[in-house]
Amino acid sequence: MILGSITDYLESFFPKNTALDSDNVGLQVGNSLSDIERAYIALTLTDRALKQAIDFNASLIITHHPLIYHPLRSIDISTPLGRRIKTLVDQHISVYSAHTNLDVATGGVSDALADVYGIRNRKVISPTDEYKLLKLIVYVPVEAFDRFREQFLQDKVGHIGKYSHCSFSLEGEGTFMPLEGSEPYSGQQDLLSRVKEKRFEAVLWEKDINEVIARLKEIHPYEEVAYDLVSLSNQGQTIGLGRYGVIDPIRKVDFPMPISGVYKGNLDEHNTFSRIGVSGGSGGKMVNDAVRLGLDLFISAEFSFHDELLAADHGLALLDLGHDASERPVLEPLATLIRDRFPELDVRVETI
Numbered sequence: 001m002i003l004g005s006i007t008d009y010l011e012s013f014f015p016k017n018t019a020l021d022s023d024n025v026g027l028q029v030g031n032s033l034s035d036i037e038r039a040y041i042a043l044t045l046t047d048r049a050l051k052q053a054i055d056f057n058a059s060l061i062i063t064h065h066p067l068i069y070h071p072l073r074s075i076d077i078s079t080p081l082g083r084r085i086k087t088l089v090d091q092h093i094s095v096y097s098a099h100t101n102l103d104v105a106t107g108g109v110s111d112a113l114a115d116v117y118g119i120r121n122r123k124v125i126s127p128t129d130e131y132k133l134l135k136l137i138v139y140v141p142v143e144a145f146d147r148f149r150e151q152f153l154q155d156k157v158g159h160i161g162k163y164s165h166c167s168f169s170l171e172g173e174g175t176f177m178p179l180e181g182s183e184p185y186s187g188q189q190d191l192l193s194r195v196k197e198k199r200f201e202a203v204l205w206e207k208d209i210n211e212v213i214a215r216l217k218e219i220h221p222y223e224e225v226a227y228d229l230v231s232l233s234n235q236g237q238t239i240g241l242g243r244y245g246v247i248d249p250i251r252k253v254d255f256p257m258p259i260s261g262v263y264k265g266n267l268d269e270h271n272t273f274s275r276i277g278v279s280g281g282s283g284g285k286m287v288n289d290a291v292r293l294g295l296d297l298f299i300s301a302e303f304s305f306h307d308e309l310l311a312a313d314h315g316l317a318l319l320d321l322g323h324d325a326s327e328r329p330v331l332e333p334l335a336t337l338i339r340d341r342f343p344e345l346d347v348r349v350e351t352i
C-alpha cells in the first residue's frame with residue numbers, strides 16, 4: 001500500500017489544517033510514494049518505540065507526538081533526534097505524526113479517553129473549528145440510479161446525526177447534446193437527447209469535498225457529471241479540545257480507575273461525579289473551561305499548582321492520569337481505523 005494513500009485516508013478523519021498553528025503534523029521523515037506492508041503506532045518515537053518498530057520490520061511509524069516539533073536548522077547525528085532520523089533514513093522507515101489534529105478530531109485522543117469512562121451526550125470543551133455542511137445534488141440516469149446510490153452512499157455522504165444513508169431523490173427529465181469529441185454514455189453527437197434522470201440529494205462535510213467528488217466521478221456513468229454543491233446555513237460540526245458529558249451519578253469512592261491517577265483540586269471524599277470532562281495530554285489550560293461548564297470532575301494531566309487552586313476554589317475535582325497514560329487509549333482505535341480500510345496492512349501498536 002502506498003504511504004500517500006494511507007495518509008490521505010487518515011487526513012480525511014483528522015485534516016492537517018485542523019492542527020493548532022504551532023504544531024507540525026503530517027509526514028516527518030520518509031517517502032510518501034513508498035510501499036508499506038507493516039505499520040507501527042506509538043505515542044512518541046522514543047528509542048524503545050523505534051526498536052520495537054524495527055523488530056517488527058515496519059516501514060511506517062505513526063506517532064501522536066511529532067518527531068520534528070521545533071524547526072530544524074541541521075540534522076546533527078550526534079544528537080538523539082539526529083541519530084533517530086539517521087536510523088529511519090538508513091532503514092527506509094517513514095514517520096507520520098497526527099498531533100493536535102488528532103486531539104481535536106471526532107474519534108481522536110479525547111474521544112478515546114471519554115470512551116474509557118463511558119461519557120454520554122458528549123460536547124467539545126474548548127472549540128477550535130467547525131466543519132461546514134454542504135448539500136450535493138447530482139443527476140443520474142434512471143436505469144443506473146439504484147446502483148449509483150448504493151455505491152455512493154457510504155461513509156462520507158448522507159450522514160445526519162446518528163443516521164447514515166440519508167438521501168432524497170426525485171424523477172425528472174434531463175437534456176443534453178453531445179458535441180464533437182465526446183464519448184456519451186447515451187445519445188448521439190449533435191442530436192438533442194432527452195433522458196429520464198433522477199435528482200439525488202445528500203449532505204456531506206466540506207472537508208470531504210475532494211474525496212467525495214473524486215468518488216462521484218468514478219462511479220457516475222456520465223462522461224461529464226452534472227452536480228451542484230450548495231452551502232448550507234445549518235449548524236456544522238464543532239471540533240476542539242476535550243470532551244464533557246454525563247455518566248450515571250457515582251460516588252467518588254466507587255468511581256472506576258481503569259487508568260491509575262491522582263486526585264487533585266477538590267479532594268472531598270464525599271464527592272459524587274456525574275458531569276465529567278476529559279482531555280488527553282496536557283489539560284491544565286482547560287481547568288477554567290471545566291469550572292465554567294460546572295463539571296464535577298475533569299480528567300487530564302499536567303495541572304499546575306494554580307490550576308489545582310482554581311479547581312479547589314470552585315469545587316472541581318481533578319484526576320491526573322499523567323500525559324502519556326491519558327493519550328494512550330487512542331492508539332488501538334487508530335490501529336482499527338487503518339486495519340478496517342487496509343486489511344492487507346499489518347498494523348501493530350506500541351507495547352509498554
Ligand SMILES: [Zn+2]
Pocket residue numbers: 065280281282323327
Ligand atoms: Zn501529548
